[in-house]
Amino acid sequence: MYLDHIVHHITKKPLExxxxxxxxxxxxxxxxxxTHWGTYNALLYTKISYIEWLALEHEEVANHANHPLVDLLLHDLKTxxxxxxxxxxxxxxxxxxxQLEEKGIETSGVLHAERKTTSGLVRKWKMLFVKEEVSDALPTPFFIEWQESDEERYRLLREDGTIEASNLELTISSCEFHVHNPREVMDKWQGYFGMKEHDGRTLLLSNTQLVFKQLETGTKERLASIYISxxxxxxxxIYEQAVYRFR
Structure with missing residues (x-):
């Protein structure tokens, strides 16, 4: 399994x-x-994954979207x-x-999604969420399947200027999560998705490490920082209350 992207909720407009x-x-x-979610975004691609800065464009549309990702955005932006x-x-x-449903894990079912790019191209994909209440607890990762292969998708992204050569030099090497009970979260994610464990605090994806640390202050469990090489x-x-560590 590969990290596809990181969602960073922002209050600024994507252009800014x-x-x-x-x-x-x-x-x-x-x-x-x-358009169906009332959101828009800005993007920073790396060699094999990307960062999505997600913002509200039309709050009324978002409030009626009934979509797990939008519901999380609305919840988190309150604070x-x-x-x-x-x-x-x-x-x-x-x-x-x-497979998840055979384990007794309730899901959203496979959802179909799309967005219109600034050039007018419509990009399509499928999404899958573990069904859970939106709260300050750490959200379970969601899944995506793109309409195109990775090679075709990146070719199109290079052609439309989304990706330049400098993007392909970057790698999101690690994601650090702050949670109340690291062992409990790791066991849950391993049970759901079969991720391999490294050193008692790290789960491995094919292209990055997921590191879990004890939450020292506050109550909200979230991704706290990412490392980019x-x-x-x-x-x-520190950008919009998120930490980007370049090493």
Whole structure:
């Protein structure tokens, strides 16, 4: 299983966010609109995954979207921006849905989604969520299956300017989660998805590490920081209450 992307809930507009990160020397772009969700986004691609900065465009539409990702965005923005959740890429989402339900895990069922890019192209994909109440507890990762293969998708993204050569030098090497009971969360995710464990606090995806640490302050369990390698930077950037560590 591969980390597909990280969802960062923001209060800024996507255009402003893309410009902020361009000013930091990173090629970020405005993604497009999810017209049925009332949201829009900006994107920063890396070699095999990406960061999605997700924002509300039409709150009334979002309030009636009845979509797990939008419900999480609405919940979290009540207390401010920050990392929301992570998405894992699969090529067998229908089989995964069946496997989870055979384990007695209630899911959203496979959902179909699309967004219109700034160039007018419509990108389509399928999504799958574990059904759970939106709260301050750590959200379970959700899954995505893209309409195109990874090779075709990245080719199209290079052609439309979403990806430049500099993006392909970057890697999200680690994601650090702060939770009340790291062992409990790790056991839950292993039971659901069969992730391999590394050192008592780390679960492994094919392209990144998921590290779990004890939550020291506050009550909200969330992704707290991500580590990005391949840049000429060596600094921590705090952006919209989320920590990006370039190493």
């Amino acid at each position: 966010t893309a410009e902020d990160w361009k000013a930091k020397g990173l090629h970020a772009v405005v993604g497009g609109r999810h 401010g921006p920050g990392f929301g959740t992570i998405c894992i890429r699969t090529t067998t989402i229908d089989e995964l849905c069946k 391949g840049s000429d930077k060596e600094e921590d950037i």
